[in-house]
Amino acid sequence: MTRCGTWFTVLVVGTAPICAQASEARRAIAREEIRSLLQRLDEALAHRDVREYGAAFAPDHPGAHAIRMKQLEQLFVDGTRVTQESTIAGDPRTVGDRTIVRVEHRIRAEGCKNAPADKPAEHFREDTILVVRRDAAGNVVPTLEVEVPTDGHATTNDVLRCPPCNYEFGGAPGWLCVPALSERAPALEAATFYFVGTDLACDVSVQFDSKNRTAIEMARHLGESLRKRENTAKLLDVTAWLPPAHRQEPPAGLEGARLELSIGAEQAVLFVVTFGALHHTLFVRGLETSMRQRTKNVQDLLATYRVLDTNADRAKAIATAFLAHTGGVVTGQAYHNERYGISLTGPDGWQVQQRSGSSLFRVVWESPRGSRLYLSGFGSPRRLGAWCPLSADDWVHNLCDANDLRLGEDAATAWVEHKCGGRSRTYVCPPRGADAPNGPQREIFVLVQEDLLLVVDRIIAAADDADVLERAAKSLHVR
Amino acid sequence: MNDRDENDAAIGPSGTPFPGEHEWLELPMPPGFAPTAEFADAAMQSCHDEELIADRDLENALRDALPTFALPTPSSDFVARTVGAIASDESRRWHDLLARHSAPEPSPEFVARTIAALADERSTAPFDTAVGFSARILRRAWPLFAIAAGFVLWLLFGDGPRQIDPFEARLVHAERRVFAHAFAPTALAAALTVAERDDDPLALPDWAPDRTWLPRRTASGGPR
Numbered sequence: 001m002t003r004c005g006t007w008f009t010v011l012v013v014g015t016a017p018i019c020a021q022a023s024e025a026r027r028a029i030a031r032e033e034i035r036s037l038l039q040r041l042d043e044a045l046a047h048r049d050v051r052e053y054g055a056a057f058a059p060d061h062p063g064a065h066a067i068r069m070k071q072l073e074q075l076f077v078d079g080t081r082v083t084q085e086s087t088i089a090g091d092p093r094t095v096g097d098r099t100i101v102r103v104e105h106r107i108r109a110e111g112c113k114n115a116p117a118d119k120p121a122e123h124f125r126e127d128t129i130l131v132v133r134r135d136a137a138g139n140v141v142p143t144l145e146v147e148v149p150t151d152g153h154a155t156t157n158d159v160l161r162c163p164p165c166n167y168e169f170g171g172a173p174g175w176l177c178v179p180a181l182s183e184r185a186p187a188l189e190a191a192t193f194y195f196v197g198t199d200l201a202c203d204v205s206v207q208f209d210s211k212n213r214t215a216i217e218m219a220r221h222l223g224e225s226l227r228k229r230e231n232t233a234k235l236l237d238v239t240a241w242l243p244p245a246h247r248q249e250p251p252a253g254l255e256g257a258r259l260e261l262s263i264g265a266e267q268a269v270l271f272v273v274t275f276g277a278l279h280h281t282l283f284v285r286g287l288e289t290s291m292r293q294r295t296k297n298v299q300d301l302l303a304t305y306r307v308l309d310t311n312a313d314r315a316k317a318i319a320t321a322f323l324a325h326t327g328g329v330v331t332g333q334a335y336h337n338e339r340y341g342i343s344l345t346g347p348d349g350w351q352v353q354q355r356s357g358s359s360l361f362r363v364v365w366e367s368p369r370g371s372r373l374y375l376s377g378f379g380s381p382r383r384l385g386a387w388c389p390l391s392a393d394d395w396v397h398n399l400c401d402a403n404d405l406r407l408g409e410d411a412a413t414a415w416v417e418h419k420c421g422g423r424s425r426t427y428v429c430p431p432r433g434a435d436a437p438n439g440p441q442r443e444i445f446v447l448v449q450e451d452l453l454l455v456v457d458r459i460i461a462a463a464d465d466a467d468v469l470e471r472a473a474k475s476l477h478v479r
Numbered sequence: 480m481n482d483r484d485e486n487d488a489a490i491g492p493s494g495t496p497f498p499g500e501h502e503w504l505e506l507p508m509p510p511g512f513a514p515t516a517e518f519a520d521a522a523m524q525s526c527h528d529e530e531l532i533a534d535r536d537l538e539n540a541l542r543d544a545l546p547t548f549a550l551p552t553p554s555s556d557f558v559a560r561t562v563g564a565i566a567s568d569e570s571r572r573w574h575d576l577l578a579r580h581s582a583p584e585p586s587p588e589f590v591a592r593t594i595a596a597l598a599d600e601r602s603t604a605p606f607d608t609a610v611g612f613s614a615r616i617l618r619r620a621w622p623l624f625a626i627a628a629g630f631v632l633w634l635l636f637g638d639g640p641r642q643i644d645p646f647e648a649r650l651v652h653a654e655r656r657v658f659a660h661a662f663a664p665t666a667l668a669a670a671l672t673v674a675e676r677d678d679d680p681l682a683l684p685d686w687a688p689d690r691t692w693l694p695r696r697t698a699s700g701g702p703r
Contacts, residue, residue: 075691185668229670233646264646285666358659358660374682376685381687384688457683
């Protein structure tokens with residue numbers, strides 16, 4: 001063999017495995033292969049081994065992966081055994097070298113040492129978006145798993161479009177839209193866009209600002225709030241910013257702000273757009289290197305944000321958003337929620353506002369003297385299925401604990417049955433902390449229905465307001 | 480003209496041998512010649528004037544002649560030859576310099592003494608030289624080896640090095656797990672809940688229950 005021939009042979013023999021691996025990694029992932037992967041993951045859960053489950057992943061997004069593992073760990077509390085049956089829901093699609101599929105998990109949890117005798121096993125459903133890729137050896141490896149609402153995918157082509165909230169976002173190449181579970185998002189609406197195959201993500205959130213702040217004030221407020229939770233967060237710079245789609249002709253009343261943050265090795269940019277008291281927040285985050293290298297991709301995504309109706313009446317726009325997402329509407333001093341069959345009329349002359357947390361709905365009436373009336377609705381936790389007096393009582397205590405309110409042993413009245421099928425009781429809270437003993441009196445009335453826990457919270461700051469509050473609370477009507 | 484010119488004897492006047500240069504100052508004065516100081520000064524001045532004239536003539540001649548010469552074109556290998564010559568010269572000078580510092584050949588006594596010493600050390604060592612060397616290393620570096628062994632055991636049987644949690648995971652630890660937003664895959668949820676509490680600290684939290692914590696607490700009979 002000549003010298004040239006020898007070198008050619010070495011070259012071919014040396015590069016052939018590399019070419020073969022590259023070709024293997026590009027080979028399309030079949031449905032059956034994903035099914036096989038799901039089976040392996042289900043088996044890991046059956047072995048109560050969340051670590052094995054997590055080790056199967058080559059995470060694109062370490063934060064989302066870590067949270068997913070924490071969620072799964074919660075399934076195994078108190079000796080619970082979990083059997084999970086996962087199936088592919090819908091057709092897989094491909095973005096770059098990743099395959100994305102929606103998965104439906106049917107979960108049976110049993111063996112909890114504290115389970116009631118009449119309910120030894122629980123059945124519930126979880127849906128996730130699963131992202132997989134093929135590694136060099138040809139194996140299918142999961143890279144991202146995020147839980148999504150079970151009531152269908154609210155987006156088309158990764159575009160989040162919400163006419164009631166008056167905006168559209170998404171659709172840039174490579175960005176996957178994952179709607180957030182409403183109970184985990186303290187907002188009217190929320191979603192996360194993941195840049196597939198990287199650690200970059202952008203959260204979208206719509207909320208109502210009860211203080212009517214400017215965009216810059218709101219950005220700073222959110223940044224400071226994040227810093228209170230995560231002490232490595234540093235606020236770098238707050239500047240005015242307008243969405244690219246509206247820079248040429250900014251609609252009257254539209255304003256925006258941009259806040260840079262560093263959080264350990266990660267970097268984030270918080271964008272706030274205000275159009276009236278409705279705030280749209282975009283939170284772009286990722287490792288500092290990814291943020292630097294993918295600037296163009298982030299810009300592409302930001303360029304897709306637009307306000308749909310730039311001539312919308314502000315007050316009407318807010319009412320429309322609340323009606324669409326909570327089912328409630330305020331007319332004068334009256335709140336009416338057709339979705340849950342609730343109505344209540346607050347005192348005359350008090351300021352009334354709807355709020356956008358992660359409960360089903362919340363309305364607050366506030367007197368000039370500082371007295372308040374809150375009406376809130378809480379949906380039953382999915383795994384619980386239905387509220388009962390015991391769980392309602394537990395939940396109220398948790399809410400009070402989080403607010404430094406201490407309920408005494410004899411703080412609550414007896415349960416009362418109602419015609420609507422619900423049961424109610426009232427908790428009387430002693431004045432708390434620094435306010436004691438002259439602080440405002442507080443009474444918390446709860447009405448328990450199967451799918452709704454209604455809480456009417458009265459804070460009596462002035463004695464003159466007590467009767468008015470009593471009348472308002474009695475105006476509560478439940479269908 | 481050299482002092483020892485062999486033809487000097489043949490060129491003297493009237494057959495008299497011509498004196499050599501070293502003999503001139505020894506020659507007797509010519510008869511009737513009595514040099515004065517003025518004569519000597521005049522002779523010296525005359526010589527000096529002649530030198531000045533010669534220098535001036537040479538200077539004038541060069542000033543007139545040099546411009547008439549054209550600058551010669553260097554040959555094609557002029558640069559290479561020059562550089563080569565410089566390098567060669569440099570090399571030779573380094574060679575000469577280093578040669579002066581070259582180590583002397585070890586003497587036969589030195590070699591014999593060293594071999595004898597090595598043989599003596601080998602006979603008293605418990606192992607052969609290589610093992611002895613390893614033993615010395617082990618004796619001196621045992622703390623390092625112990626640390627390394629401990630690290631390997633920790634890797635094998637412990638949890639291994641802990642990965643630093645992403646900040647989303649750290650936020651889970653900061654939240655009460657009864658609330659669903661504690662398991663949100665974004666830090667924005669945490670920021671919004673803190674902002675909400677700051678805006679209305681009197682209100683009960685506007686947060687939803689987590690799906691797993693509450694059933695567990697309820698199943699155990701709740702807090703009361």
